[in-house]
Amino acid sequence: GLSDGTVTVSVSVTDAAGNTGSGTHNVTVDTGLPSVSFNAISDDNVLNAVEKGQDLSVSGTSANLAEGTQVTVTLNGKNYTATTAADGTWSLTVPAADLAGLGQASYTLNATATNGVGNSVSNSANLLVDTALPTVTINTVAGDNVINAAEVAAGQTLSGTVANAEAGNTVTVAIGGHSYTATVQNNLSWSVNVPSDVLTALGNGSLSVTATVTNGHGNTGTGEREIAIDANLPGLRVDTVAGDDVVNTIEHAQNLIVSGTSDGLAPGTALTVTVNGKDYAPTVLADGTWRAAIPSTDVSAWPEGTVKISVTGDSAAGNPIIISHDVTVDLATVAISINALATDDVINAAEKGADLVLSGVTTNVEAGQTVTISLNGRIYTTTVDDSGNWTYTVPSADLAGLKDGDASVQVSVTNVNGNSASAGREYSVDATAPSVTINTIATDDILNASEAQSDLAISGTSTAEAGQTVTVSLNGKDYTTTVSANGSWTLNVPAADLAGLSDGSVTVTASVSDKAGNPASADHNLTVDVTVPAVTIHTVAGDDVINVAEHNQAQIISGSATGAAAGDKVTVTIGG
Incomplete structure (x- = not known):
């Protein structure tokens, strides 16, 4: 059989006179079947509630398809197109508006493509849509949601159950600025122990207990229960610091207020707030609240990681009270970059008429964070994947308005702790063909x-x-x-x-x-x-001899020519 490549067909023919002529013709043999495949969709082929609310990047690879070959992906009755890159990869974006129509079910995505010699290929991938949020139930605390003196002294177990989550998932429980974790058991129950000293330091008053769980598909649910401590105990509490108990790069350079409440401490009671080896001296106000101002010079000295805030004071009876509160300092440098547009940062006419894949890399940004893209006066958003990469496919219709010349694209991102970064990349549009x-x-x-x-x-x-x-x-x-x-x-x-x-x-x-x-x-x-004409001269004077009589007469010189056209000039020369 013929192997793939160029095959030369040679033909020769010989006429009756023995003259031989030949010719050749090249034929391309291409039996290599193309292939197209999907990368994991949304990292795990599961679309959770958060991911369903964002644009979805669908990508894959191909073989034996020329660069620029169209790949058509069908999802839920709608078609989306991408073109193959030089390395065979392809990528497209399904808008969040289209994802909104997907129900709780498993969907099949079909990808089809045809190579230049007409060989077609298709492949499919399954996508499970699971947007059902898990629920967390917190059982009644201390029998009646009121922790008395004896129950404070004994410490308390907080427990509950989950639904739409699995054994092995982690439940995070928050109470009074303290955080505890538990593992979901086979019967979907969980429990954590809160020690006596923590409850004692919290003192009398109402408290909110929250429990959060994220299931294997990335859906997060939260439960809450209101409780109270009624133990005739004086106590101190620290409010959430910097809005989220995380000090980011911007906040690290600013003044910061650490505040809280007290119970059973007389107005005017002196407190000591200790952070990173430095003490601050607020006093209890008439309403039981207190505030300590931390200057920016001190905040900027806080090391990255967990910083403990300790608050101490004495009750009206002279008994010491101490409570601690952890704050996370996140100074990680966030960065974002943009890969070359259209492989060479130049968009030509063909590329302007096709979807444009934008991509890049982030550093110190969590998966799922939003990347905002500004291109040609339009704003697009996508999300960071588990590897820190991002990608977005700009539809060709949006590129139609690009004018020839230099331009730039800008991107920005913020991590979960509020640290942000932005970047720009210059590119040019040259959609005018040369002459x-x-x-x-x-x-x-x-x-x-x-x-x-x-x-x-x-x-x-x-x-x-x-x-x-x-x-x-x-x-x-x-x-x-x-x-x-x-x-x-x-x-x-x-x-x-x-x-x-x-x-x-x-x-x-x-x-x-x-x-x-x-x-x-x-x-x-x-x-x-290139055919040289042939000239024939007829007999002159009847016998090619000019006699005496003919010598005295005008003579007609005539003939014929082959390989010449009527009107071509014939030059006759006689005797030099």
Whole structure:
């Protein structure tokens, strides 16, 4: 059987006189079947509640498909298109508005493509849509949701159950600024122990207990229960610091207020707030609240990681009270970058007519965080994946308004702790095709027998950049040269190649692409007349002898010619 590649078909024929002629023709054999495949969708082929509310990136790879081949993906009856890159990868974006119509079910995505010789391929991937949030139930605390003195002294177990979550999932319980974790058991129950000293330090008053769980599909649910401590205990509490108990890069350079409440402490009671080895001295106000101002110079000295805030004071009876509160300092430098647009940061006409894949990388940004993209006056959003990468496919319709020239794209991102970064990338649009022309060939666009004995110069001009390759095709052969600084180009066709030309009209084609990849071509007709005419002279004076009488008369010189056209000039020379 024939192997893939170029196969030459040769044919020869011999006439009755023994003259033999031959010819060749190249045929391309391409039996390599194309393939197309999906990458994991949304990292785990599951679309959770958060992911369903965002644009969805669908990507994959291919083989035996030329760069620029269209891949069509069908989801829930709608078609989305992408084009293959040079490395065979492809990517597209399904808008969040389309995802909103998906129900709780498993969906099949189908991808189809056809290569240049008509071989088609398809593949599918399954996507489970699970947007059902788990629920967390907190059981009644201390029997009646009121913790008395004896129950404070014994410590308390907080427990509950979950639904739409699995054994092994983690439940995070928050109470009075303290956080505890539990593992969901096989019966979907969980429990954590809150020690006596923590309850004692919290003192009398109402408290909210919250429990949060995230299931294996990434859906998060929270439960809450209101309780109270009624133990005739004085106590101190610290409010949430910096809004979320996280000090980010911006807050790390600012003044910060640490505040809280008290119970059973007289107004005016002196407190000591200790942070990072430094003490601050607020007092209890009439309403039981207190505030300590931490100057920016001190805040900026807080180390990255967990910083403990301790608050101490004495009750009216002179008994010491101490409570601690953990704050996370996140100074991680957030960064975001943009990969080259259209592989070379130049969008040509073909690329302007196709979807444009934007992508990049983030540093110290959590999966699921939003990346905001600004391109050509439009705003797009996508999310960071588990590897810190991001991608978004800009539809071709949005690129139609791009004008030739330089422009830029900007992106920004913020991590969960509020640290942000932005970046820009310059690109250019060159959707204008260059021009190419072919000058008159052989001075009159006619190649005669004499001219065919020498190399033939073919020249022209082009508006493509200097150094761009011009390809000239003549009689099935290609010749190349480059555009010079003044826009001209020239090359020589060897005389040996001209020998294969037959009389008639042939087309000379010149093609060129500019640096942006925009193609242009021009055709030029060349008349080939390499047959030398034959001239026959008829007999002169009846016998080719001019006698005395004929010598005194005018004589007619006549004849015929083959290989010449009516009107061609015949020159007769007699006697030099």
